[in-house]
Amino acid sequence: MSSRVTTSESISLPGQKDASAGGFSRREFLGKGLAVAGWGVMFASLGAGLYQGIRFLYPAVVFHPPSTYVIGQLKDFVTDERADQYGVIFVDPKFKKDHRFFVVREAGRIYSLFARCTHLGCTVNWFEELNIFKCPCHGSEFHSNGVEFAGPAPRPLDRHHIAVDNGGNIIVDTARVYSKDEFEEQKIFIEVG
Ligand code: FES
Structure with a gap:
């Protein structure tokens, strides 16, 4: 008598359930x-x-904040105060906190100093009692006209484009930055009486 083995027969392993x-x-x-x-x-x-x-x-739309600021009227900057030994009459720090620049009134001109240290970019502070700018990061110091005289900063503070519109408003454009060679060559200031 022969025995038959069917292939449809399932074999359950230990731990497996029987599908049938x-x-x-x-x-x-x-x-x-x-x-x-x-x-x-x-x-x-x-x-x-x-x-x-x-x-x-639908490409993404990127909104940029405005870069131009009216800092006052030309007539507001007429003063008969005496200038310091660097020719600076006063430094106005009120735009530093929100817009990172100082307005500098020299005898005969106004310009905007970028408050970014020319060493590694920290924001410099104005010390009126010392008549200097100081960088809190590595100690660079700058005269009232932005020229470096101590610390690792390699050059004077940069300046922003500045212009007067038809209404006599003085406008600083913080998107247009000029380093020493550029601002001297291109006369990045406005003349005042
Ligand atoms: S970032 Fe101003 S001294 Fe280094």
């Missing part, structure tokens, strides 16, 4: 899990592609 009993085997469970994960990845990819497509159609 209505449960999932471990292998089936893993297979379904992988399928679900695969669909998840596919939908995530489609979503990312759709998002990029929409962003391409």
Whole structure:
């Protein structure tokens, strides 16, 4: 008498449920899990592609704050005060906190000094009682006209473009910055009487 072996017979390993009993085997469970994960990845990819497509159609708009500031009227800067040994009559620090510049009134001219230290870019402070600018980071010091005289700063403070409009308003443009050679050559100041 011969014995027959059928291939449809399932063999349960220890710890596996019998599929014919209505449960999932471990292998089936893993297979379904992988399928679900695969669909998840596919939908995530489609979503990312759709998002990029929409962003391409509607490019991002970047808003820049204004860079020009009216610092006063030309007639406001007429003064008969005496200038210091560097030709500076006064330094106005009121724009430093919000706009990072100082207005300097020299005999015969006005200009805007950028309050950014020319060493590594820290914001310098004005010390009226000492008549100097000082950098809090590494100790550079500048005369009232912005020229460096102590510390590691390699050059004077930079200046901003400055102009007078038809109404006599003095306008500083902080987006236009000039270093020493440029502001001397291009006369980055306005003349006052
Ligand atoms: S950043 Fe001003 S001295 Fe270094």
